[in-house]
Amino acid sequence: MATAILDLEISKLPPEIAVEERYSKALVLIRLHGKPIASAQLSVVGGRIEGSQLRETLMDAAGDNLWKNWLYDTLEWDERGPMEALPIATVAVCTRDRPEDLQRCLEALMLLPDDGQEYLVIDNCPATDATEELVKNYPKVRYVREDVPGSSAARNRALREAKHEFVAFTDDDAVPDPNWLRSLLWNFSDPRVMCVTGLVMPLELETEAQEWFERYSPHGRGFERQIFDGAHCNPLIVAPVGVSASMALRKSSIDSIGLFDEALGAGTPTVGGEDCELFARILRSGYRIVYDPRALSWHRHRRTWEELRKTLQGYGIGVYAFWTRLFVINREFSVPMLAWGWLHSKQIPELFASWRKQPGCIPSDLLVAQLRGCISGPMAYFASRKRLQEIKGSNE
Secondary structure, three states, X not given: OEXXXXXXXXXXXXXXXXXXXXXXXXXXXXXXXXXXXXXXXXEOEOOEEEHHHHHHHHHHHHOHHHHHHHHHHHXXXXXXXXOOOOOOEEEEEEEOOOHHHHHHHHHHHOOOOOOOOEEEEXXXXXXXXXXXHHHOOOOOEEEXXXXXXXXXXXXXXXXXXXXOOEEEEEEOOEEEOOOHHHHHHHHHHOOOEEEEEEEEEEOOEOOHHHHHHHHHOOOOOOOOOEEEEOOOOOOOOOHHHOOOOEEEEEHHHHHHHOOOOOOOOOOOXXXXXXXXHHHHHHXXXXXXXXXEEEEEEEEOOOOOHHHHHHHHHHHHHHHHHHHHHHHHOOOOOOHHHHHHHHHHHHHHHHHHHHHOOOOOOOOHHHHHHHHHHHHHHHHHHHHHHHHHHHHHHHXX
């Protein structure tokens, strides 16, 4: 059965919650005075969650984070430091032939507080004019077409088109929270911060595929603000940093670290890896990345099992393509050890557990799909570089 998604303020819990009877459980985002502080899963019986059970479960799930944030609020102390005035930003949505998702995303963006931000939709190699026609319904949004295929090319076009120093990216299948943009921008008060990422929660868990995605490969990175400093952490281990579905960049950083690698990303043979590569490059250059759970967005996971298998295979391709770039171009000779560590400590044990049908194990077809992607990742990167050279050569 499906899982209901609830967004609750712990200081104002209702005496009872009713959901549709088809839900057997609920995933609750817990907020304190609007700030996300934890999540919890609880059972649903007969379409209802009783208030005392709800409060006890949420209090336990929030734990010390509840009292820490309550203390911060009482003392009026902000761990992000002072911010005299938030900067003005460009918000960019990169999309390709998904007008239904894009419309949901744009509707959410129109609910953001108006701080003077501009909105861009980068339409990447569209097959139809559906996206362009949709954007005409949003006067605040500027439509830009980019004919070099790939999410990296689309993001680079957004960076070139942006009128402001800070560029916030969201995916077309994401729904940003009203406080999303302000929360990202607040973290740039430190001039060493070149990138900020945010918390991503599931928009829906209606199918088995969505349930398994959230269990095996969630986009969320927890409810503690974290600072990643290239001088104090391994700049090649970027999984904890966050995801590009909720991300903002300091545009001037491009002058020192460069644009996205257009051989990586969705719409290319590598399928992904472009955000990981940029995160690694930022950290290798000695700059900082901040993960802030206040910058909340909701992501619609793929709904079918075949889409899930394809997504996980794409993640495998993207990671190994990213590592191939690091090894070949950046001469990072520790990359084989990273690949071996992932294979030895995670992939092989998970696969054996699945074959033995141990309780709670990941379905083997998902693990095999990801492993198959990892194997093909290095050649995919070289194929993508060759393809990109051919495309750009033909456009000259």
